[in-house]
Amino acid sequence: MRKRILAEGNEAVGWGAISAGCHCFFGYPISPQNEIIEFLAREMPKRGGIFVQSQCETGTINHLYGAAAAGVRAMTSTSSPGWGLMQEGMSNLVAARLPCVVVLIQRVGPGVQRLEHAQMDYNSATGGGGGGGYKNIVLAPDSVQETHDLIQLAFHLADKYRNPVVVLSDGLMGHVVEPLEIKILDFGPLPEKDWAVARRGQHKDGKHRAIASSYNPLEGETYVSYLCDMRTRYEAMESEVRYEEYKTDDAELILVAYGYCARVSKEAVNAARAEGLKAGLLRPITLWPFPNQAVCDKAEKGCKFLAVEDSLGLMVKDVKIAVDGKSEVYLVDVTFRHNPSESGVIMPGRVLEEIRRLL
Amino acid sequence: MRKRILAEGNEAVGWGAISAGCHCFFGYPISPQNEIIEFLAREMPKRGGIFVQSQCETGTINHLYGAAAAGVRAMTSTSSPGWGLMQEGMSNLVAARLPCVVVLIQRVGPGVQRLEHAQMDYNSATGGGGGGGYKNIVLAPDSVQETHDLIQLAFHLADKYRNPVVVLSDGLMGHVVEPLEIKILDFGPLPEKDWAVARRGQHKDGKHRAIASSYNPLEGETYVSYLCDMRTRYEAMESEVRYEEYKTDDAELILVAYGYCARVSKEAVNAARAEGLKAGLLRPITLWPFPNQAVCDKAEKGCKFLAVEDSLGLMVKDVKIAVDGKSEVYLVDVTFRHNPSESGVIMPGRVLEEIRRLL
Amino acid sequence: MRKRILAEGNEAVGWGAISAGCHCFFGYPISPQNEIIEFLAREMPKRGGIFVQSQCETGTINHLYGAAAAGVRAMTSTSSPGWGLMQEGMSNLVAARLPCVVVLIQRVGPGVQRLEHAQMDYNSATGGGGGGGYKNIVLAPDSVQETHDLIQLAFHLADKYRNPVVVLSDGLMGHVVEPLEIKILDFGPLPEKDWAVARRGQHKDGKHRAIASSYNPLEGETYVSYLCDMRTRYEAMESEVRYEEYKTDDAELILVAYGYCARVSKEAVNAARAEGLKAGLLRPITLWPFPNQAVCDKAEKGCKFLAVEDSLGLMVKDVKIAVDGKSEVYLVDVTFRHNPSESGVIMPGRVLEEIRRLL
């Protein structure tokens, strides 16, 4: 199946799930991700899939636990306040080693606020929320097409590492409309889900399976061996680093940004280049694992860095760790919005001003 | 009131709350912090205070919202799985600028696990959990006496900055028994709670108050001016850095640790010194704001650093940011436990081995 | 569509719903009605229908409210403890004049108990539960075929009177296996659902609809006019009396029983007749409206009555009201079980003994 349509980012989330063979979707309405729910409520049943609107976000994340335990591909999506409610569930999903996809279309925080744009959940998405001590891959698309593609990759990586994967986007990326080629991506073979709860006779050995909510003493695991298994999987996940470089070859200042801020930064880079300023963009596609080596390499060459993020400064910590004192790190944050109203965003012009100031 | 008793850490939390004039405590049972609830269930009513056992942790954190809005000193306590459930509420408390104290006696994660010791909620406690974009002061005691004292400080700082304060401890610190001098600490004057919801006539202007759940357009606030107010308060909070240095004057290797790991590390430092190894300890008492300057100063003098924490590595990120490439940073983590059983902890011996290896 | 199969009562509930064109089913697992949920989870999606397993019974009854408000045929099923949780929702459904079907496969009470057979929800099913002051038709099948047929009738009557209809069965009837002819029953035309919430343009006048949760002052209703509308509909519903008479023509003692106790009573009547004892059975198919006139007519002819019900005596009150002192009324109740264990039921032998004692 391959077709080209015009679609907004949230619709691309839905198409990506369908392309990935997602069998169950659980959702609860919250802006700015309602279009995902509307799309999948309509499209899942047509394809023999399951759509359930849960009674709250603590419901969706626990439904996800059940579906993932049964070995089917399952997904939920939410925005920032719902993400807060899912933190205990996220922790439980990792603890039980259950592969699944959680899509987070960020809106502003803290609290419920109105519908301002923002990127404020970087910390809990990449570093583990309440009931912590865990890791999960985080993918950040910056176009409608990439949204569709990364959703598919997310399902693949979840199954590959038996761990939840978070796709971290934002309200602006969710609503931008662009051409989308719908196609099924092939990321290669995956291990069989021999661990999944299934009907009698479905596993080769004819035996039942149970999902341990953490380590399994019956199989000889101790808490430390369980942690070591986790660490081994985390270390393997660290090989999944993905990023895009844009005009970085000769850059003296490298912007680091994801999601809508990457789009804004790319435009700012272009404008800077037009003025002869040697700016470039390094866009992490995986926020965890973060492209530490790529950043470090550039820092060693003397590049300065400018993190651009619509928060008070979260990703910038990872940039600093990667740079490790080898160069300077600056920040364009939420207070650079062009407009103090709800519709305010960080505009390319303000980023360009900062580029000029630094070069 | 001043008296000396023998008490465990959790009891000291309770005494600290009483010394601070805490009026409302909301709790829900979860090990290893049940002794706090038992203590305050018994002691609060005797003193005219309110104790409510809520129906779940999402209940306690929202009760806290109500009590804090009324301008009284209020507290909840929980352990890691409950902390996961409180993430949305924490975000709402900061958004509404409500002073209160949340005590987190960490246990192991991710998920529910058994009752292993751990320090795995550093990331969400110091960097904002789900529904993010916020900051709160985090205090970390390493003795029964300090637990009692920091609880009082927590209430003071919450009121001073109109923001929640987290006291981050762990199951070992909660159960260690030591002498405790109960006394009321005076941290100086505080602003009047003129913003609190109160009975008619209780405010000087005779008017009612309402708590805005975020920015208040009626008072001319925009989202950006609200964020700037938050940033201003965060910047002011950054002046509240507290830490303890132990044998760091001539140290070539500085351990960084909090909570029970600080106790373990101090013992390891003593053992190292007995062998002539120049080790020291820098113990953050505030985890946020982190003692960046103190760490940086030592790094500039050529000290190496060894973070000791019972997790897969969370605080170590802050150490790295503070060191900023000026020196080397190493880690003793959860996999260094002396014992693969539930009762495993990081023991001084293993830390000493690491000190020997690095010096 | 017409086909003959062997089916148990619970499966017949599912087939009845499908035959009736039920579009949405909401369920939550509880014995002895889980087979309904399993059946509809499998069969609804195949037919373009919606199956949702809610998070609890308060969830299912409120989902039902939403679906009924949208004008589609919707159903839930539960057993006695779940029925307790649905009482507020039932009251709200009647108040909002929403047609829907609730299937109650009774198990023992009070409380949760084990899985004993029983008929203990007669009072709340026929007389209105908590938040009372309402009425709903109650249908009671005594065979697999009738279960299938009455489910269809229930949907018809719900739409006809714009009111919930309860189908009251029990665990024994739910699990008995008998031949079943699946066929769509035609009960005649129904009013259009012009009141239902629908997409713009779906109603002839092009206007939106809203469901008033009770009386609608905007349409000139007062509480009393609303009550009178209710009473008018209740009086119309009273014409829907249905019952079966079995060997009552010359009977001197008439048993009154529904559900499994009707089956038991029929057998007892046959045994009594074999002994020359003139017993008969009057089986209410509608428990509300109760067949008062039929009972009264027999009482006036001098028949005595023996209520047989697996409770401490609930339906017997309605028998007494109908008899109105014109004859004698006796009771075989739960304490007549043949067996003090969980599997105890009222057996024909014990009923026969009582028939012998009375004739």
Add this chain to the structure above:
Amino acid sequence: MRKRILAEGNEAVGWGAISAGCHCFFGYPISPQNEIIEFLAREMPKRGGIFVQSQCETGTINHLYGAAAAGVRAMTSTSSPGWGLMQEGMSNLVAARLPCVVVLIQRVGPGVQRLEHAQMDYNSATGGGGGGGYKNIVLAPDSVQETHDLIQLAFHLADKYRNPVVVLSDGLMGHVVEPLEIKILDFGPLPEKDWAVARRGQHKDGKHRAIASSYNPLEGETYVSYLCDMRTRYEAMESEVRYEEYKTDDAELILVAYGYCARVSKEAVNAARAEGLKAGLLRPITLWPFPNQAVCDKAEKGCKFLAVEDSLGLMVKDVKIAVDGKSEVYLVDVTFRHNPSESGVIMPGRVLEEIRRLL
């Protein structure tokens, strides 16, 4: 303690609880009973008692379960929609044989409606709600003084029979203001609560206790022996019939009414007597057990009956059963309100008209 004050009915509920030594009160706000909650929130802590505002009515009824299991006197209060939510809990309380008091200040139904006066929960209060098959004593006061006194009696009867007792009042009775003599009533000795869950050493045998949620196989109970125990207790409770007769000696028409309708009926009787009409009032103080014998005796003497109740006719069924065809039974119901507005009630004038019509 004895003092005379002016109080409204809801306040009298609170004073009654205090006079009865109620130790725990659990409430959730709902009109028209909020004054009970406000009173006890203020007064309980002063007396060493516990007040908890739960998170919902399902919370209060389950809190009550816990407190009653511990053997202390405990109470909750609510209005009709909350009563709907408590039905499962009520069933569980009876099943576990837990003494407690539930106060129901009725408002209109079905559903939430506005705040109209009504008496619509007679059926579920006296006959068992969802998850049925149980009985509980129901007391109905018709004055402020009697409210205070019956609350105390309710606690006594609950402890005497180890069963919940419901005090059924209404919004009008809750808000009427009258003189109240506060005094502790002595109803005689009670059995020790030897079954209650208590601290080690608190029971004479030094053993722990557990509350079985229904029958207790460990103590040799079967479901049938458990039901027989229940029936034995129910039969004993039937001896607790209480009622008031007013001018019934020579009455040809006897009104039957409780709560506010009893007050209205008494006035109507007085007006009828002034016209020479021989009307009287039989006021059940216990709605269950209903004063069957008293009604029956009057019926045998040829008295006609007129039930007056602010519903579509609930208590009238019990009148009919008691009369048992020996005389005629009429009904003044909710549609007799003097006023089609929210504030409508059944007024003495309309009752008088009906008396004139019948005599």
